[in-house]
Amino acid sequence: MTIREIRLYGDPVLTTRASEITEFDEALEDLAEDMLETMDAAGGVGLAANQIGLLKRIFVYDCSHTESGMRGAIINPVWKELGEETQTGIEGCLSIPDISTPTTRFETVSVSGQDVHGNPISMVVSGLMARCVQHETDHLDGVLFLSRLEADERKQAMSQIRNSDWFNK
Helix, strand or coil, X not given: CCCCCCCXXXXXXXXXXXXXXXXXXXXXXXXXXXXXXXXXXXCCCEEEHHHHCCCECEEEEEECCCCCCEEEEEEEEEEEECCXXXXXXXXXXXXXXXXXXXXXXXXEEEEEEECCCCXXXXXXXXXXXXXXXHHHHHHHCCCCHHHHCXXXXXXXXXXXXXXXXXXXX
């Protein structure tokens, strides 16, 4: 498998909505494996296809070190909050290095989609996995977590980005 280059903040692909996947073949399975390997190498818990430059509605996740013990890929994800309870926790993004800030998300969501073979999947998740589902689906919709921040936190994060070595290359 192949470790892919992760696109960084400022790349237009990160603010573009990804297209639905309709072909479930070996190439899609290979893509999911590459994405998992890329995510692992970068030390992440989630990675959306547009983060590696592909506008396809797939994300991978790894919450195997948590209570949920979940790892895999979701194709064409759709989620819905279950209840109004929220969680606020430190959130970061592989496409925005060195920026981690408190971000509020729904505590519990239901997510449905397909696996890499096209089989329907559906699950109810909470905690870190719920955060991952919301964060990665935002990516597929062309939305970065920065837009979920309170105004003061977003301003501070943008200042850090503008002054970072990786952004000024």
